Amino acid sequence: MEVDEQIKIFREFIEKNYYPQLLEAVRKGQKYLTLDFAELVKYNTEIVEELLESPEELLKAAEIAVKEFDLPKRITKFTIRLQNIAESQKISVNEIRSKHLGKFIWSEGIVRQKSDVRPHVTAAKFECPSCGNILNVLQLDKKYKEPTRCGCGRKGKFKEIAKELVDGQGLVLEESPDDLDGAQPKRINVFLKDDLVSPMSERKSSPGSRVRITGWITEIPINLRTGGKSTKYDLVLEANHIKPVQDDFSDLQISEEEMEEIKKIAYSDNPIYALSSSIAPSIYGHDKVKEALVLQLAGGCLKERPDGVTTRGDIHILLIGDPGSGKSQLLKRISKVGPKARFTSGKGATAAGLTASVVKDEFLGGWSLEAGTLVLANKGFAIIDELDKMSKEDRSSLHEALEQQTISIAKANIQATLRCETTVLAAANPKFGRFDPYDLIANQINLPPTLINRFDLIFPIKDMPNREKDERTAAFILSLHKNPEKAVAPISSELIKKFFLYVRKRIRPRMTDEAIEELKEYYVSMRNSGISDEAGVKSIPITARQLEALVRLSEAASKLRLGEEVTKKDAQKAIELIDYCLNQIAKDA
Incomplete structure (x- = not known):
């Protein structure tokens, strides 16, 4: 044509x-x-x-x-x-190849890194001093080009008279964790220009955001340090349109049959038991912990007040236990069924790796912002094992992320606040590796009170010799080796995932007067009872944070039965779990 x-x-x-x-x-x-x-x-x-x-x-x-x-x-x-753009034009980040050069495609992923907005020369005009001829030179490469020869025969030293500038910015798009198959996530550089880097558009593509980018693939030659160009090329997605995938559960597709199954679970006599028995069927015991994990997967409701203050809806849980007590297995299982879950170990984690860092940008030069685990898991789960193995300085970076659910960074020439609406599930060992049976558990938690106070529930998981319990545990584990199919959950992992995606997205229960009265009565009695003065609970004081934790847990209990209101029974379930945790911590190991 x-x-x-x-x-x-x-x-x-x-x-x-x-x-x-x-x-x-x-x-x-x-x-x-x-x-x-x-x-x-x-x-x-x-x-x-x-x-x-x-x-x-x-x-x-x-x-x-x-x-x-x-x-x-x-x-x-x-x-x-x-x-x-048509669904047929969707190419995953890990599938982009040279055959896609020049083709119109779209890809979806998470913004891992973002550079500054910088002006780029797209074309320049030069005048020949000898004959006055105007020479136009397109600037397609990183290196600024000047004309080498004029039609009149002159070579070099041409006068620049004008140049066209556009605002440009580089992103690094990483494939979504949902699409990973145990491999290293692939990345591609994305180039934005003109209105796509305006202040309004910039908010759509902050690190950690999930975006859908439409554009075409171009190649950029790699310059060698010794001079000249490499035979290898970098592929770049030149963006034409960018759309934030606001809701991380927008691709939720539930069939009518699955919806019936979800209702069947929710309307059963005890939905929390049905779900907790399917969370980790290969791990024996820990019933209260499993119940708490079910409530964490459901989550509370995020609330935004008229004055702009937000109250988080995410429930944070900390498991502290002896080695070999099954903590890490529970964490691994939640990473399989939790939405947008990212697993990391505290032993090799740094503050920059967990929150965000400023790195040298090789794509456009200068400095750029790179998101860490907590930002990348925005609207999902961040699972941190071996929390106690992190250094004191690195752990302190979690404070803002856990409560305000933002990450503020001010390094090099970059000042930014990133969203971090992330549910945190963490595990740690006691101070001396194992619990001392002759000391209070609270004294053996090797974490600062400022961090502990930000967790809604803290479970000590003890591994004490008990003949009757040990016989049951051994029989259970050995029977799994004989018949592995016994570990099959009553509810499939796929259905569990869809159940929690559905309740997190669609169900927003309201507090009733009965539930409010129940929570208020418990909170006031706990504040004024002797428990908060005991030596064991001094590091975990009863504050307004615990009251908000009660509200979140009550809302989560209501969500499990697809309730529109938080009832007195839901409030009692929340009280039961918090009471259990506080009593465990206040006791001797």
Whole structure:
């Protein structure tokens, strides 16, 4: 198809479907117009086929078509962006290859790293001092190009008279953890320019955000340190449109049969037991811990007050126990059924790896922000094993993330606040490796009170010799070796995952007066009873944080039965768990 024909088709399409939107964009001072790909498919399939094969050329034709409308003279450039590209054009980050060069595709992933916005020269004009000839040079590479020769025969030393600048920014897009199959996550550099780096658009692509980027693949030569270019090339996704995937559970697809199964679980006599018995069927005992993990997977409700203050809905749990007590196995199991879960070990973790860091940007130069585990697990689960093995300085970086659910960073020339609405499940060992049976458990927790206080529930997991219990545990473990199928959960992992995705996304129960009264009575009695004065609970004082933890646990209990209201019974379940934890910590090991 000839270029004139392409321009004509785009002009007619915009005039018929998008003329009011074009005028509105001009009135607002916007320099872009977003077209719907599905509407273009209905209008002309031939031009769509060409667009998918040669997006740069076709989009330039569309921009020329816009200029043919009677627009103000101040608008010299108007960008066309396309959204809702066909599902067939989706290419995962780990599947992008050289065969996709120049093709119009879209990919989804998590923003791992983000550079500063910097002006880029796209074209420069030079004047020949000898003959006055004007030479245009396109700037396609990283290195600034000057003309080497003029038509009059002159070589070198041309005078630069003008240059075109666009704002540009680099992102590193990492494939989503949901798509990983036990391998290292793949990454691709993404280049944004013009309105895609405006302050409004920048909020959509902060590190840790999940985004859907539409664009085309280009290659960038790798310059060797010794000079010259390498035979290898870097692939870059040049973005045309970026859309935040606001809800990390937006791809939740539940069939009618699965919905019936979910209702069957929720409306059973004891949904918390049905789910807890399926959480880790190969681990014997720890019933209270499993119940708490079920409530953590359901989560409470995030609340935003009119004054802008938010109260987190995520439930944080800490397991402190003897080696070999099954803590790590419970953590691994939650990493399989929890949404967007990321597992890390505290032994090799640093503050930068958990929160965020400023790194040297090789793609565009300068410094860029790289998200850590807690930011990447935004709206999901961060599971930290061996928390006590982290250094004191690195652990202190968790304080803001656990309570405010943000990560503030001010390093190099970057000041930023990243969202970190993450549920944290952590495990640690006691101070001396194992619990001392002759000392209070609270005295053996090798973590600072400022960090402990941010966890809603703390479970000591003891491994004490008990003949009757040991016989049952041994019989259970040995029977699994004989018949591994005995460890099959009553509810499948897939259904458990969908159950919790559903209740986290769709169910928002309200507190009732009966539940409020029950929680208030317990909180006041605990504040005024002797338990908070005991030596064992001095490091875990009863504060307003525990009251908010009670509310979150009550809401989670209500969610399990798909309840619209938090009842007195839900409040009692929350009280039961908090009371159990406090009593365990206040006792001798």
